[in-house]
Amino acid sequence: MAESRHSLFHQFAASDWDGFLKGVEKEGLRVDANGFIAQTPHPEALGSALTHPRITTDYSEALLELITPVFSSTEAMLASLRDTHRFVQQNLGDEVFWSASMPCEIDGDQSIPIAEYGRSNIGQLKHVYRQGLAVRYGRIMQSIAGAHYNLSLPDSFWHKWQQLTGNQDALKDFKSDQYFWLIRNFRRRSWLLMLLFGASPALDASFVAGVKHDLSRFDERTWYGKHATSLRMGDLGYHNNAQASLNICFNELSTYTRTLDQAIHTNWPAYEAIGTRRNDEFIQINTSVLQIENEYYSAVRPKRTTERAEKPIQALDARGVEYIEVRCLDLDPFSPVGVNRAQIDFLDLFLLDCLLTDSPRIGDDECQRLDDNYKDVVASGRWQELGVCQGGQRVPVGNAARELLDRLQPLADLLDSWGKDETYRSALAAQREKLQGQEWSVPSARVLASMEASGLGHRDWVLALSRQHQETLRSEPLAPDVLADYQRMSRESLAEQKAQEQSDKLPFATFLEEYLRS
Secondary structure, eight states, X not given: OHHHXXXXXXXXXXXXXXXXXXXXXXXXXXXXXXSBBOOSOOOGGGOOTTTXXXXXXXXXXXXXXXXXXXXXXXXXXXXXXXXXXXXXXXXXXXXXEOOSXXXXXXXXXXXXXXXXXXXXXXXXXXXXXXXXXXXXXXXXXXXXXXXXXXEEOOHHHHHHHHHHHTOOSOHHHHHHHHHHHHHHHHHHHHHHHHHHHOXXXXXXXXXXTTOOOOOEEEETTEEEOSSOSBGGGSTTSSOOHHHXXXXXXXXXXXXXXXXXXXXXXXXXXXXXXXXXXXXXXXXXXXXXXXXXXXXXOOSEEEEOOOOTTOOHHHHHXXXXXXXXXXXXXXXXXXXXXXXXXXXXXXXXXXXXHHXXXXXXXXXXXXXXXXXXXXXXXXXXXXXXXXXXXXTTEEEEHHHHHHHHHHHTHXXXXXXXXXXXXXXXXXXXXXXXXXXXXXXXXXXXXXXXXXXXXXXXXXXXXXXXXXXXXXXXXXXXXXXXXXXXXXXXXXXXXXXXXXHHHXXXXXXXXXXXXXXXXX
16 A cells, blocks of 8 residues: 555656645743753743744743744745744843753752743633643653644645545545544654654753652763663653543544543543642643643644634644644754754655555554654664564664665655755755664764763753854844844734733633633
8 A cells, every 4th residue: 555655646747746834843941151941031022922923932931932934945944943043042141042952950840930921811821721730740841842843735735635546525624634644654653753863862960850760870960861862752751640541542633632622621630639729829721631732742743723712623623634743853952943954854754755655543552562662762762772663573773763764765766856956865864874883873872972072961061052052143143124023023922912911801710711611
């Protein structure tokens, strides 16, 4: 079946292929001059975190999130992301934009300020949701940063693809079905991304103060995983027992939204014991396994742009899947913008092949094997004797990775023949180079090697690298018209937040009740 879908794709002509639509959401902490998490509010020059289209915050007031518009080229997307970084860097004063996924120095939960979004009902809802994350999981886990990659294919592709496959469904249903086809194969192969792009093998000792772990000592204030690729995606990162009980189904849209909806409406005893208020202040949205859909941590999500006050699963059910969000990417600490071109182009190739390869439904047994592969590579991916389960047998991780890369070569050749360049062959070659020789040059290995060469632990090494990136970006002033555009967005976002606050008439408790009832 894999050959048949690939052969169908070969029936496209170069003139039929309009490429990919793509965007990035890149997180990063603001830190003070000593490498401690910033205690200052979101800089006013960056506008309103609630309404700014490109600059917001994630969990913490100190955790910036930079968002690109949708682009049809990697080059244009990265240029936009770099412009946003330049604007941010010009407005941080003495603070530094942290370039690694694992956080700077912290001092327990209370050192991590929860993001504030003003007094509008939507702003308060966002804050209460984050209060809920704090009482459920603690704030420390929420100080981790990453990059999310959003990808879709244009309707010109879907019309042609539907014609070639002979499908007669409504276009929105066909697209949703095909995106879930992609997602199932993504889950089968996501361990490869952790090997190729995992870049968080070490962390500052303050992150695990008082916590039992099995990490090794790097120096007096740094711990690391001997063979780890991504501590961010392991048990010390985005992990909790309540969510481990979920059985979210990624086989098709209807079961995905139904199982998520069940989680939002199923009480969890530990959260019931906490309650939703403390001294008349809301501390979580509800006492369910999930407060809202976004609380579910997964390596990939089907997404649909929501309308004001619309819930993600409502948008998905009403209008189908619009794009795929890859959520498992660590920040590339060696890049001033946290991602790099070869990585993005490879992801396009990787995700397209997930769509073009046979993708049967995933049963419970396979689901467990896929989860085990992912966890094993996160924890021990640089151990070349590690085996991953492929086709019912254990295969050395390096062999399995090279086999997956080899299968992408014909698709890279086809796309480059259409584009008359070397984009995808070069991106594929860059990943192969990481797995050559006795000592792999995957990002997690490069991080540890660079730390060792510098003689610095995690905090001081990342701080030095972050300052280098800051100097680089500050030495590239924005063009006057681009700077004026960012300043306009900041002004307008502040005005929009104020207008929302003035127009809200419902008390927040009533608003929340209606929101939950919807």
